[in-house]
Amino acid sequence: MSEPLLELSxxxxxxxxxxxxxxxxxxxxxxxxxxxxxxxxxxSGSGKSVSMLSVLGLHGPAAEVSGSVTFRxxxxxxxxxxxLRHLRGGRIGMIFQDPMTSLNPALTVGRQLSEAVIVHQKGxxxxxxxxxxxxxxxxxxxxxxxxxRSYPHELSGGMRQRVMIAMAMANDxxxxxxxxxxxxxxxxxxxxILDVLGRIRSERNLAIAIITHDLGVVAGIADTVNVMYAGRxxxxxxxxxxxxxxxxxYTSGLLACLPRLDSRSELLxxxxxxxALDALPLGCAFQDRCRHVTSACTEADVQLAPVGAxxxxxxxxxxxxxxR
Amino acid sequence: MARYVLKRLAIAPLLLIGIVTIAxxxxxxxxxxxxxxxxxxxxxxNPTVVAAAEQQWGLDKSLPAQYxxxxxxxxxxxxxxxxxxxxxVWDDLTERLPATAELTLAALLFGVVAGIGLGVVAAVKRxxxxxxxxxxxxxxxxxxxxxxxxxxxxxxxxxRLGWLPGPGRLPPRTDPPAHMTGLYTIDSLxxxxxxxxxECSKRLIMPAFVLGWGLTGIVSRLIRASMLDELYADYxxxxxxKGLTERSVMIRHVLRNALMPTIxxxxxxxxALLTGAVLTETIFSWNGIGSYAVEATRTLDYPAINGxxxxxxxxxxxxxxxxxVLYAVADPKIRLS
Amino acid sequence: xxxxxxxxxxxxxxxxxxxxxxxxxxQFAIGMAVLAFWILVIVTVSWWAPYGPLEETGARLQxxxxxxxxxxxxxxxxxxTRTLYGAxxxxxxxxxxxxxxxxxxxxxxxxxGFRGGWIDTVIMRSSDVVLAFPPILLAMAVxxxxxxxxxxxxxxxxxxxxxxxxxxxxGQVISIRHREHIEAAVxxxxxxxxxxxxxxxxxxTTPVLINATMDFGQVVLLTASLSFLGLGAVPPTPEWGVLIxxxxxxxxxxxxxxxxxxxxxxxxxxxxxLGDSLxxxxxxxxx
Numbered sequence: 001m002s003e004p005l006l007e008l009s010x011x012x013x014x015x016x017x018x019x020x021x022x023x024x025x026x027x028x029x030x031x032x033x034x035x036x037x038x039x040x041x042x043x044s045g046s047g048k049s050v051s052m053l054s055v056l057g058l059h060g061p062a063a064e065v066s067g068s069v070t071f072r073x074x075x076x077x078x079x080x081x082x083x084l085r086h087l088r089g090g091r092i093g094m095i096f097q098d099p100m101t102s103l104n105p106a107l108t109v110g111r112q113l114s115e116a117v118i119v120h121q122k123g124x125x126x127x128x129x130x131x132x133x134x135x136x137x138x139x140x141x142x143x144x145x146x147x148x149r150s151y152p153h154e155l156s157g158g159m160r161q162r163v164m165i166a167m168a169m170a171n172d173x174x175x176x177x178x179x180x181x182x183x184x185x186x187x188x189x190x191x192x193i194l195d196v197l198g199r200i201r202s203e204r205n206l207a208i209a210i211i212t213h214d215l216g217v218v219a220g221i222a223d224t225v226n227v228m229y230a231g232r233x234x235x236x237x238x239x240x241x242x243x244x245x246x247x248x249x250y251t252s253g254l255l256a257c258l259p260r261l262d263s264r265s266e267l268l269x270x271x272x273x274x275x276a277l278d279a280l281p282l283g284c285a286f287q288d289r290c291r292h293v294t295s296a297c298t299e300a301d302v303q304l305a306p307v308g309a310x311x312x313x314x315x316x317x318x319x320x321x322x323x324r
Numbered sequence: 325m326a327r328y329v330l331k332r333l334a335i336a337p338l339l340l341i342g343i344v345t346i347a348x349x350x351x352x353x354x355x356x357x358x359x360x361x362x363x364x365x366x367x368x369x370n371p372t373v374v375a376a377a378e379q380q381w382g383l384d385k386s387l388p389a390q391y392x393x394x395x396x397x398x399x400x401x402x403x404x405x406x407x408x409x410x411x412x413v414w415d416d417l418t419e420r421l422p423a424t425a426e427l428t429l430a431a432l433l434f435g436v437v438a439g440i441g442l443g444v445v446a447a448v449k450r451x452x453x454x455x456x457x458x459x460x461x462x463x464x465x466x467x468x469x470x471x472x473x474x475x476x477x478x479x480x481x482x483x484r485l486g487w488l489p490g491p492g493r494l495p496p497r498t499d500p501p502a503h504m505t506g507l508y509t510i511d512s513l514x515x516x517x518x519x520x521x522x523e524c525s526k527r528l529i530m531p532a533f534v535l536g537w538g539l540t541g542i543v544s545r546l547i548r549a550s551m552l553d554e555l556y557a558d559y560x561x562x563x564x565x566k567g568l569t570e571r572s573v574m575i576r577h578v579l580r581n582a583l584m585p586t587i588x589x590x591x592x593x594x595x596a597l598l599t600g601a602v603l604t605e606t607i608f609s610w611n612g613i614g615s616y617a618v619e620a621t622r623t624l625d626y627p628a629i630n631g632x633x634x635x636x637x638x639x640x641x642x643x644x645x646x647x648x649v650l651y652a653v654a655d656p657k658i659r660l661s
Numbered sequence: 662x663x664x665x666x667x668x669x670x671x672x673x674x675x676x677x678x679x680x681x682x683x684x685x686x687x688q689f690a691i692g693m694a695v696l697a698f699w700i701l702v703i704v705t706v707s708w709w710a711p712y713g714p715l716e717e718t719g720a721r722l723q724x725x726x727x728x729x730x731x732x733x734x735x736x737x738x739x740x741x742t743r744t745l746y747g748a749x750x751x752x753x754x755x756x757x758x759x760x761x762x763x764x765x766x767x768x769x770x771x772x773x774g775f776r777g778g779w780i781d782t783v784i785m786r787s788s789d790v791v792l793a794f795p796p797i798l799l800a801m802a803v804x805x806x807x808x809x810x811x812x813x814x815x816x817x818x819x820x821x822x823x824x825x826x827x828x829x830x831x832g833q834v835i836s837i838r839h840r841e842h843i844e845a846a847v848x849x850x851x852x853x854x855x856x857x858x859x860x861x862x863x864x865x866t867t868p869v870l871i872n873a874t875m876d877f878g879q880v881v882l883l884t885a886s887l888s889f890l891g892l893g894a895v896p897p898t899p900e901w902g903v904l905i906x907x908x909x910x911x912x913x914x915x916x917x918x919x920x921x922x923x924x925x926x927x928x929x930x931x932x933x934x935l936g937d938s939l940x941x942x943x944x945x946x947x948x
Contacts, residue, residue, distance in 0.1 A: 089567035353806035476915075
């Protein structure tokens with residue numbers, strides 16, 4: 001396969017607190033190729049957002065990041081601020097979960113869009129304004145010229161998220177990182193936004209790293225899926241393989257939680273709660289909630305390894321975890 | 325928004341009437357006999373002079389009658405005649421208003437600019453040394469007696485070091501510039517008289533600092549708090565994700581949102597500024613409304629006391645209103661409702 | 662919330678009691694120390710001061726020296742002694758003003774908030790009008806009308822200050838009144854006065870306490886300002902404002918005005934620190 005666009009190797013992210021360090025990301029490996037859509041799924045606190053924030057260095061000053069993050073071969077961890085700024089909004093765009101709070105309430109949409117353009121491209125304000133209209137067109141915003149003068153609070157959730165996408169695409173990036181882009185939206189709007197993302201992706205051969213806890217989102221748009229738990233990837237593979245031929249008990253638990261229209265069985269939540277990230281047990285982090293747990297699970301760290309159709313971090317895989 | 329403004333405008337006259345009535349009542353509480361200051365001690369024994377004065381100043385009528393005359397006069401803009409200066413209170417006030425305006429504006433400028441600067445520093449360097457220094461500076465400004473500070477500064481910078489001129493708006497034996505606004509700094513600039521402009525500005529430095537330091541305290545605390553509120557907001561992260569420099573993020577996004585509540589506070593601090601102005605003008609021999617008020621209360625000149633109270637109240641009400649309107653304009657969520 | 666913050670808050674152990682946190686801050690310690698100092702001075706100064714506050718030694722306008730650490734004034738009185746005695750006037754006066762203002766203002770405010778109707782309107786409009794005056798002008802006018810002397814100063818300041826507490830209490834009462842446990846008490850038939858006293862007022866005291874602490878310093882400043890202008894305490898009372906006024910008349914004898922100003926500054930700063938600490942105590946989320 002071609003050179004990866006983005007590569008995370010052995011990424012660790014720690015947050016120091018008065019009661020000990022919180023190890024939010026514990027040795028993550030991830031690659032994204034040009035034009036590929038990579039999904040990252042997991043529950044709250046699994047470290048999915050934190051890991052992708054490391055790419056652009058958007059944690060606060062307190063975070064301790066180690067390992068390697070390379071973009072087109074250039075190492076980003078420890079890179080000078082000017083280089084990161086060059087990438088942010090330039091070659092790599094990022095959109096966030098809540099478009100209402102992610103947009104500046106005091107500035108018009110046009111101002112915020114133009115700003116994204118002006119930071120990276122030379123040119124007049126007017127040129128930036130015209131580009132802003134083009135961008136709004138790209139995300140299928142109705143009546144783009146009028147929208148330039150609107151304030152964020154005047155737009156619906158879906159429209160705001162389109163603005164966010166337009167801002168992130170302002171300089172034609174190679175990679176778009178989408179952190180829970182549809183979580184704050186209702187189902188119909190979700191579908192629209194995913195449509196927009198899908199369209200942009202194919203029009204521009206855009207690579208997307210999409211973070212979500214919603215497996216349905218991933219099913220629609222991703223090529224590969226990474227399932228995260230307690231700061232690590234526990235299963236990885238092509239989207240079909242992860243859905244139908246997964247090996248890790250956590251993945252099967254997640255899929256079992258999904259309500260389905262075609263069957264009338266009960267919802268099966270995964271019992272228990274994720275472990276505290278400053279007090280992890282030895283061995284597999286899922287051991288306390290796993291139905292298939294054995295003594296081998298508690299002895300040592302479990303690494304991701306190819307098992308069947310997917311890569312899985314389970315010592316007991318392959319288990320007949322059941323396919324639905 | 326128009327409805328909001330109109331509602332506020334409608335209440336204003338009622339408040340004014342309230343102020344005016346209270347001022348009247350207070351001035352009638354004065355136990356000392358105002359006649360003494362009118363006719364002088366010597367003439368108190370002379371019944372003709374006393375009677376003539378009583379009649380002239382309307383002091384022989386009953387209280388309700390006096391109130392009626394008073395309100396009637398006020399409606400025509402007649403604030404009465406000062407017992408002390410013997411000229412119309414209205415004339416006295418309008419003559420001295422520019423001096424207070426000049427001082428207050430200079431203090432406002434200093435207070436707001438320094439306050440914003442200190443507040444930004446304190447927010448960005450939160451909990452580190454610059455933050456603590458800035459907060460201590462701000463706190464001291466709100467705690468220091470204005471009249472004492474003026475004295476100390478005068479002593480150090482005028483009496484001992486000679487770096488700054490002494491009290492007063494103008495150098496000795498100098499005429500004010502041709503009257504345009506009444507603010508000597510602006511008028512002398514307009515007249516092209518740069519040396520006079522410089523002299524008047526130098527004389528403005530200490531009083532403006534003394535008066536403005538308290539405001540610096542209020543503004544910097546507010547800016548710091550507002551900025552901290554905004555610093556961790558999501559849109560700040562978005563701004564960084566766009567590739568903006570930290571400075572652009574701070575100024576174009578964080579500060580902009582943090583400034584809005586500041587407008588309100590600045591408007592509301594007018595009362596505090598006026599308070600300080602009274603004391604500052606006294607120390608620095610600044611011929612404004614503040615020192616006029618002090619003279620009036622010292623000599624129990626109740627038309628003047630009345631006049632000052634009413635004017636002060638009116639200014640207060642107007643600045644509150646202006647502040648509210650300004651805030652409504654600045655916040656797009658209110659403006660468009 | 663950023664993802665990082667989410668991770669952190671989900672995993673943190675519960676924090677320690679806010680009391681300990683607030684009290685350990687240097688602000689609180691400094692404030693209490695200064696306050697303790699002045700209270701000590703007020704109570705004990707007559708036992709150990711080298712001179713009396715009105716005692717006129719023969720040495721006039723002496724700059725600081727061995728026998729008069731802060732020098733003497735025009736009548737040969739020891740400046741240090743007078744400054745220390747000044748606390749006996751400035752501080753209790755402020756305490757009286759704050760105490761009475763809080764009492765009167767709170768009563769009126771609680772009444773307005775609880776009863777509503779025309780009582781509310783009358784009280785609120787009156788407070789609006791009073792608040793429409795620049796405070797010092799009103800204080801000056803009332804003080805001038807009543808005549809000199811600290812007792813009249815107290816009255817003048819009460820007139821100026823009561824609306825602040827009236828509004829504060831009214832706001833508190835109104836917001837607390839609608840809380841569920843009050844509605845529960847009403848529905849069970851608890852008489853209104855009892856509700857006010859036993860349920861509402863205790864909850865309303867916190868902001869009043871914080872406000873009163875911060876206001877204490879402002880009242881000291883205003884009292885001194887009035888005295889400075891000749892409208893408050895009367896010479897030879899060594900109230901701090903009076904002392905500074907004396908100092909201004911002897912401009913080149915800087916020692917006369919210096920100490921009382923420092924004294925005022927120390928008291929106001931102390932109360933500001935205490936007020937800040939109290940505020941942090943009750944709102945740990947604040948900065």
